[in-house]
């Protein structure tokens with residue numbers, strides 16, 4: 796897909812690879828319905844983001860940096876500061892922040908909300924009619 800983007804844009808493939816592998820908002824592999832971006836920067840780490848990541852991996856069965864969970868619902872990613880340090884530890888799912896995820900109840904509430912979300916908002920390429928398989932490759 797990145798080679799195709801380079802061809803369409805008229806740039807060298809390496810230029811597309813440089814951008815697409817630098818920014819975490821580009822998904823280079825298929826992802827689940829919900830991409831949980833877990834902040835791993837200092838303040839969140841001090842407030843338990845490592846433990847939160849381990850707990851999310853245990854509950855969902857997905858692994859950070861790996862593919863989606865077996866049920867296709869969750870993909871876990873670690874990201875840098877989400878600019879909500881005062882509410883650490885923080886997870887971003889699309890435009891929504893889940894904050895102070897330092898209790899079992901708060902983590903379960905987030906996952907329950909996401910599991911019960913029948914539809915998520917359409918992604919930009921979906922609005923244009925492109926399938927995920929094309930957008931994610």
Ligand code: FES
Nearest residue numbers: 834839877879880
């Ligand atoms: S360190 Fe996590 S939001 Fe800033």
